[in-house]
Amino acid sequence: MKAAVLHKPGELVVEEVPTPAAGPNEVVLKVEACGLCGTDLKLYEGHYTANCPVIIGHEMAGTIVETGKEVQGLKVGDNVVVDPNESCGACDWCRSGYSTYCEDMAAYGVLRDGGFAEYCRVGAKGTYLMPEGLSFKAAALTEPVSCAVHGIDRAAPELGQTAVIIGGGPMGQIHAQLVRAAGAARTILIDIFQWKLDIGLQRGASEVINAQEQDAVEAVMEMTDGQGADLVIEAVGTMATIEQAVGMLKKHGKLVIFGLSAEGAQAKIVPFDVLTRELTIVGAWVNPYTFPRALQTMLTGQVDAESLISEEVPLDNINEAMQHLAEKPEGFMKALIVP
Numbered sequence: 001m002k003a004a005v006l007h008k009p010g011e012l013v014v015e016e017v018p019t020p021a022a023g024p025n026e027v028v029l030k031v032e033a034c035g036l037c038g039t040d041l042k043l044y045e046g047h048y049t050a051n052c053p054v055i056i057g058h059e060m061a062g063t064i065v066e067t068g069k070e071v072q073g074l075k076v077g078d079n080v081v082v083d084p085n086e087s088c089g090a091c092d093w094c095r096s097g098y099s100t101y102c103e104d105m106a107a108y109g110v111l112r113d114g115g116f117a118e119y120c121r122v123g124a125k126g127t128y129l130m131p132e133g134l135s136f137k138a139a140a141l142t143e144p145v146s147c148a149v150h151g152i153d154r155a156a157p158e159l160g161q162t163a164v165i166i167g168g169g170p171m172g173q174i175h176a177q178l179v180r181a182a183g184a185a186r187t188i189l190i191d192i193f194q195w196k197l198d199i200g201l202q203r204g205a206s207e208v209i210n211a212q213e214q215d216a217v218e219a220v221m222e223m224t225d226g227q228g229a230d231l232v233i234e235a236v237g238t239m240a241t242i243e244q245a246v247g248m249l250k251k252h253g254k255l256v257i258f259g260l261s262a263e264g265a266q267a268k269i270v271p272f273d274v275l276t277r278e279l280t281i282v283g284a285w286v287n288p289y290t291f292p293r294a295l296q297t298m299l300t301g302q303v304d305a306e307s308l309i310s311e312e313v314p315l316d317n318i319n320e321a322m323q324h325l326a327e328k329p330e331g332f333m334k335a336l337i338v339p
């Protein structure tokens with residue numbers, strides 16, 4: 001079969017590899033669509049370490065073509081999505097309800113072969129039936145949506161609150177839609193590109209701030225009569241935006257750090273400020289137990305992630321799509337690889 005193999009950072013080659021066969025508790029799916037995401041770019045650039053050589057791609061949807069002999073509840077012909085962070089279910093973390101920290105996470109597309117291929121072999125326990133009515137295109141976005149559902153769980157918005165989302169990329173856009181669905185009355189999206197803000201205004205954002213034109217913290221303060229936001233979701237991952245995020249919180253407000261920042265990078269936070277304003281700062285990492293809910297949010301229209309796909313690309317052209325992702329030309333939001 002054909003697959004995109006990352007041999008080392010900077011060297012992603014579409015080549016012939018053996019077609020995988022299912023182990024006893026595995027299924028093999030014919031990949032119909034697989035989203036290209038910022039994590040893939042970080043692997044490609046070497047900022048996040050893959051188990052090279054490895055077939056990357058972790059946002060996959062497809063049809064089962066083979067099931068292992070122990071597999072129950074899934075059969076050939078089923079349309080499915082795969083949780084790439086398939087946890088073991090048996091370690092202390094998994095058993096205590098914290099699969100995020102699983103000591104034996106599958107990590108398809110990072111540590112094990114993933115979905116930028118014609119076929120992909122995955123564990124049955126991380127494989128979910130696609131609800132009827134969902135397209136492969138939409139279903140391929142279940143993983144990013146499931147990570148945002150966890151972000152919203154960590155944010156725990158309350159009805160009537162004001163939420164700020166920093167970052168108008170796909171994850172910021174998905175968060176804006178979901179935090180609104182979860183009860184925020186005002187959803188203020190911040191980015192430096194007006195075209196991204198315009199996309200936000202079509203769906204999740206009630207108001208926008210162009211941080212190229214105004215100081216983001218001052219703008220939030222003005223829009224909230226000097227009070228600040230109840231909730232800020234940071235979906236960029238730079239130290240500057242994290243510091244701004246703290247500065248625009250209301251007393252007793254909460255910051256969710258979602259954007260992937262460089263390991264070891266340090267932001268300035270004033271402890272006295274956190275203390276006296278009683279701020280809460282939490283992280284939201286991957287997608288524990290959120291796959292079924294992510295599917296429902298997409299199926300019922302609580303989030304429209306599919307419309308964020310700006311290009312569909314055959315496997316042979318994956319390097320071009322990776323280039324687009326790196327350069328982010330105007331109008332580029334999310335690429336879907338269609339093997």
Ligand SMILES: [Zn+2]
Nearest residue numbers: 037039059144
């Ligand atoms: Zn992803």
Ligand SMILES: [Zn+2]
Nearest residue numbers: 088091094102
């Ligand atoms: Zn585990």
